[in-house]
Amino acid sequence: MSTTHEAGWAHAPGGLRGPNWLQPPTDPNALVASLWSSTAHKEDGDLVVGGVAVADLVAEHNTPAYVLDEADFRARAQAFRDAFADYDVYYAGKAFLCTSVARWVAEEGLSLDVCSPGELTIALRAQFDPARIGYHGNNKTHPELRRAVASGVGRIVVDSFAEIERLAQITEELDLVQGVMVRVTAGVEAHTHEYIATAHEDQKFGFSITSGDAFDAVRRVEAAPGLRLLGLHSHIGSQIFDASGFEVAARRVLRLHARVGDELGVTMPEMDLGGGFGIAYTTQDDPSEPARLASEMTKIVQDECRGLEIEVPRLSIEPGRAIVGPSMCTVYTVGTVKPVALDGGAVRTYVSVDGGMSDNIRTALYDADYSCTIAARASAAPPVLARVVGKHCEAGDIVVRDEFLPADVAPGDLLAVPGTGAYCRSMASNYNHALRPPVIAVRDGETRVLLRRETEDDLLATDVGA
Structure with a gap:
């Protein structure tokens, strides 16, 4: 167990050790299966979700990108439907909703919970039975x-x-x-x-x-x-x-x-x-x-x-x-890696990615914790405690507060964060005029765009100035 200091774990003697629940991994390349969708696994260091190598998906769709495991989503919907067979199970549209997902929810026999005119619009566009909608x-x-x-x-x-x-x-x-x-x-x-x-x-x-x-x-x-x-x-x-x-x-x-x-x-x-x-x-x-x-x-x-x-x-x-929460991960590209010296000789490694609080506000808003992994190569380097941060002009723009990553993490590496299906895309913003990432569904080795990446034309569409 990590030594606890009265001012917090970051001030414990011997440098940064992380919070007590976060222990150095034996293999920093390995996935913790419980944090990922059911089809996610590593092949020679490459993260594969829904039969699609994340590196191949990025080559086509760039980063940042949300990756939604359709088979996992449907399996979780079925698990709740079957376990609560005598109940009506309402999927939370506010967690994540688009036309395709509304159709998946209907196909798996669930009802749908909406809480805004926009969410109702999506549901009706998907021809979701309104009798099964709660408002x-x-x-x-x-x-x-x-x-x-x-x-x-x-x-x-x-x-x-x-x-x-x-x-x-x-x-x-x-x-x-x-x-x-x-x-x-x-x-x-x-x-x-x-x-x-x-x-x-x-x-x-x-x-x-x-x-x-x-x-x-x-x-x-x-x-x-x-x-x-x-x-x-x-x-x-x-x-x-x-x-x-x-x-x-x-x-x-x-x-x-x-x-x-x-x-x-x-x-x-x-x-x-x-x-x-x-x-x-x-x-x-x-x-x-x-x-x-x-x-x-x-x-x-x-x-x-x-x-x-x-x-x-x-x-x-x-x-x-x-x-939907565990069914999605977010993939980023590392832009900079910056070791920062702290008091007592400790060093915190800041890993900056090409997204941030515009695509995942939950760390800043709720002090939420996340995990992550290098997604497109294996590393033999020992683990170091890192903090994954975004590119926005905010000191609180943190994606993953504490995680062990290979010590050789470098610009150009792909980094994947699991558990981002709920609220991340729903709460995404154009802060700093960022463009919201796409949502790419993966299943049986195929990819499908559910929500395309925003463009600068989208950004300017509501700007009526000359």
Whole structure:
């Protein structure tokens, strides 16, 4: 184990050793299989994904580029579909969505969760069955609600009293009935980063069970002629590794479910337990398999319903990043390698790549950890602790905070970062007027462009200046 210093591992005697969970590898060329998509492997040092050598993909498409393993994506979708066979499984469009991926989701029998007009546009373009679409968001406007209702979206998850009023008005105008779920906060904080723990009371999402707002929201939905009350929706956070956090939340939500039946005489047919299941970004992460999650969550609900003497409602979950997250990696080209002397004789090796926070903001935004590997050659050099950084004009532009790379890492090397399927392309930006990378699907030795690389013409398209 690494020596710990009171000021942090970087100040420990003997130079940089990395955080305690990061140990020097026996072979810096080897992949940690749990961090990569199922088809990823090395052949004589070359990273191969979906039967395609990353070096060959780069020769055609350049870097940076997102590489999406279609077979792995479909297998993870199938695993959740099969494990939660008695549930409705909603793929999180916000994690990553494009027309092809929406079609894959439909083909694998999953439903789709969207939270913006743009995501709904992509879903409808893919001819996704609107009855299998759920619409989220804490500030849905009148026009977007009207479009969702008119499109036949199966369920809208309401998040405020103002939204209930808007939706009731719209359904009356359109003479339609809309299925509605009421998002509630159960007062349970997932063990995760503060910014992505969404079920504690002091945050923007949902109606509080504790304050009584949740019951009032249910009552108002039930009283509106154009709204069909489907049930309660609870979401306790993101990057969750087991079902333990759901136990308290399910108990509180099911008690509200039972109260609605007792006091309003209404049996709500459905309940959404949320999800936000985690993935392995580094060796410190240990996510549960879908089958285990399904078994544990089902038991929690069944036990609570038995105690309350109520029927188990139709359940749904939202796995979040757990489907697409591990299915994608991002490939960069190394531009510079800079050893930087630190106090005490330690040296940090900064490896700069041709992307950065414009294609992966999560390290800067959430202090997220990632791994990486040299992708197009084998090295006999010993491992050195490196920090992979981007090319943007920001000191916080870090892609991989700590990783062991071969000591001979050099300009021109290809570097691949696993676990970038969720939120990286979705949150990508044109910061410093960077061009967003393409998304290239790989399968059975073939490549297919799902999203092309942006061009300078794209960049100038919205610039109306002379």
